[in-house]
Amino acid sequence: MAAKIYLTLPCGQKMPGLGLGTFDTNEETEAAVNTALELGYRHIDTAFVYDSENGIGRALNQWISSGKVKREDLFITTKLPMVGVHPDRVEMFMKKSLESLQLDYVDLYLIHFPVGCKLKEGTGWPYLEENGETAVEGKTDHVALWKKMEEQVDAGRTKNIGLSNYNISQITTVLKSARIKPACLQVELNVYLQQRELVDFCKKNGIANVAYFPLVNPSYNNFLTRIGQEPKQMPNLLGDPEVVKIAQKHSKSPAQIVLRFLVQIGVAPIPKSVIRQQLVENISIFDFNLDEGDMKILRGLDKGEPARMARFEIFKGVDKHPDYPFPEE
Numbered sequence: 001m002a003a004k005i006y007l008t009l010p011c012g013q014k015m016p017g018l019g020l021g022t023f024d025t026n027e028e029t030e031a032a033v034n035t036a037l038e039l040g041y042r043h044i045d046t047a048f049v050y051d052s053e054n055g056i057g058r059a060l061n062q063w064i065s066s067g068k069v070k071r072e073d074l075f076i077t078t079k080l081p082m083v084g085v086h087p088d089r090v091e092m093f094m095k096k097s098l099e100s101l102q103l104d105y106v107d108l109y110l111i112h113f114p115v116g117c118k119l120k121e122g123t124g125w126p127y128l129e130e131n132g133e134t135a136v137e138g139k140t141d142h143v144a145l146w147k148k149m150e151e152q153v154d155a156g157r158t159k160n161i162g163l164s165n166y167n168i169s170q171i172t173t174v175l176k177s178a179r180i181k182p183a184c185l186q187v188e189l190n191v192y193l194q195q196r197e198l199v200d201f202c203k204k205n206g207i208a209n210v211a212y213f214p215l216v217n218p219s220y221n222n223f224l225t226r227i228g229q230e231p232k233q234m235p236n237l238l239g240d241p242e243v244v245k246i247a248q249k250h251s252k253s254p255a256q257i258v259l260r261f262l263v264q265i266g267v268a269p270i271p272k273s274v275i276r277q278q279l280v281e282n283i284s285i286f287d288f289n290l291d292e293g294d295m296k297i298l299r300g301l302d303k304g305e306p307a308r309m310a311r312f313e314i315f316k317g318v319d320k321h322p323d324y325p326f327p328e329e
């Protein structure tokens with residue numbers, strides 16, 4: 001079943017209100033994207049650092065060149081990596097992403113994180129200084145950086161530009177100088193971390209919200225362990241008794257309830273899965289409605305800041321940078 005809800009971006013383009021996440025899809029990326037396209041997904045989220053752009057590119061190339069899908073019916077997002085958060089590097093990373101994705105343009109290009117990291121040739125991943133901390137750049141020049149993002153629109157490499165993991169004050173800085181306003185803000189957002197002030201701010205400023213970690217990624221600890229980091233105490237949103245109760249009432253799964261909640265508050269979730277059954281489940285959320293009673297219960301499950309899981313602490317020391325966007329834990 002195809003996603004039937006769209007968010008309209010400032011340029012008038014419509015973004016499907018549900019997308020496919022591709023963080024940590026590894027060698028299963030191409031197959032997952034193929035399955036997702038078969039099932040009607042038309043919005044795909046990636047990033048330079050996910051290592052999924054090449055697999056997505058292969059799948060897209062096959063679908064577009066065989067005429068099974070038209071390029072203009074797809075909505076593809078990718079992101080400038082932290083090592084690209086510098087005015088001199090935007091164009092280079094934008095071009096690298098287009099090459100990997102085998103596309104002439106993307107629909108949305110986001111600044112992945114407001115902190116810039118030093119670049120070592122041959123890697124897109126920040127490196128560590130001798131003191132064990134991430135090699136970061138000085139304070140980000142958001143105005144100069146955004147100008148370079150705007151140039152990517154002018155050059156036809158992306159239809160829209162936006163931000164990810166920016167806070168209200170940082171978005172305000174960009175808005176003040178922008179010739180092309182940010183079309184989208186992608187942040188961690190789910191039933192446990194509802195970020196209402198941020199969502200309202202974006203609505204008032206015509207910025208579409210995309211939610212990452214919409215399911216509070218049940219596999220995040222597998223990723224942390226694999227890269228040698230300490231596992232975290234992850235809340236079990238899909239096992240929350242209130243979510244389970246609402247799921248039973250609608251004969252839906254807990255994942256469908258928490259995704260539908262986001263759709264009904266006007267936010268586009270981008271759940272990741274490589275499993276066909278879950279891909280089916282996640283897109284089958286456009287044939288039912290949560291009523292006001294359900295919404296009230298779900299709104300009441302918001303835990304605020306303590307529920308923030310993606311604090312980017314895998315990049316040791318970034319929390320000391322002046323552009324670190326999140327409040328202290």
Ligand SMILES: NC(=O)c1ccc[n+]([C@@H]2O[C@H](COP(=O)([O-])OP(=O)(O)OC[C@H]3O[C@@H](n4cnc5c(N)ncnc54)[C@H](OP(=O)(O)O)[C@@H]3O)[C@@H](O)[C@H]2O)c1
Nearest residue numbers: 021022023212213214215216217219255271272273274278
């Ligand atoms: N901008 C940013 O800084 C940022 C940060 C993080 C993520 N993102 C983007 O947001 C996307 C979504 O976030 P995420 O992947 O981290 O977390 P998520 O979508 O909340 O959770 C993904 C996990 O949930 C499992 N899952 C998927 N559907 C399910 C279902 N119906 N029932 C039970 N489990 C299910 C997946 O399992 P399987 O893997 O086994 O299928 C996977 O382990 C990412 O993939 C990425 O594109 C952006």
